[in-house]
Amino acid sequence: MASVVAQRLPPLLCLAAVVAGGNEASAQTAGSGAALFEQYCIPCHGPDGRARTPVARKLGVKDLTESRLPDAEIIHQITEGRKDTHGKDRMPAFKDKLKPAEIEAVAAFVKALRK
Ligand code: HEC
Numbered sequence: 001m002a003s004v005v006a007q008r009l010p011p012l013l014c015l016a017a018v019v020a021g022g023n024e025a026s027a028q029t030a031g032s033g034a035a036l037f038e039q040y041c042i043p044c045h046g047p048d049g050r051a052r053t054p055v056a057r058k059l060g061v062k063d064l065t066e067s068r069l070p071d072a073e074i075i076h077q078i079t080e081g082r083k084d085t086h087g088k089d090r091m092p093a094f095k096d097k098l099k100p101a102e103i104e105a106v107a108a109f110v111k112a113l114r115k
């Protein structure tokens with residue numbers, strides 16, 4: 001599935017596709033939350049959200065299955081990202097890449113990863 005997503009939307013074209021209205025109209029379904037997670041979040045959070053990737057260890061990514069963050073803060077984290085104390089990105093902001101409905105879809109998917 002990863003390769004299908006990658007073929008469909010090379011990262012640099014994503015913004016253009018989103019701005020153009022693209023083919024993400026069904027972003028509210030859980031299925032596309034999964035697809036969005038696969039496309040944008042797996043490199044750091046891992047396919048199961050457990051952050052067992054080399055990048056994750058380096059960055060100190062949190063295990064999403066252990067997260068108890070309330071909905072509004074999940075949305076905020078994805079929208080605004082998170083900077084470290086030196087102002088460097090720990091997690092990038094996704095407000096320029098994802099529409100609000102897509103952020104909600106991927107937030108719902110993140111919650112579904114919890115135990
Ligand atoms: C560049 C790596 C990176 C990417 C890409 C990334 N994250 Fe993160 N994420 C992090 C790091 C690092 C943290 C921990 C930040 C902190 O609180 O110090 C984090 C934390 C989170 C948290 C908060 C968990 C908690 O309990 O505090 C959520 C929710 C989250 N990420 C969701 C996502 C989603 C959804 C995506 C994709 C749209 C995503 N992340 C993409 C690195 C990343």
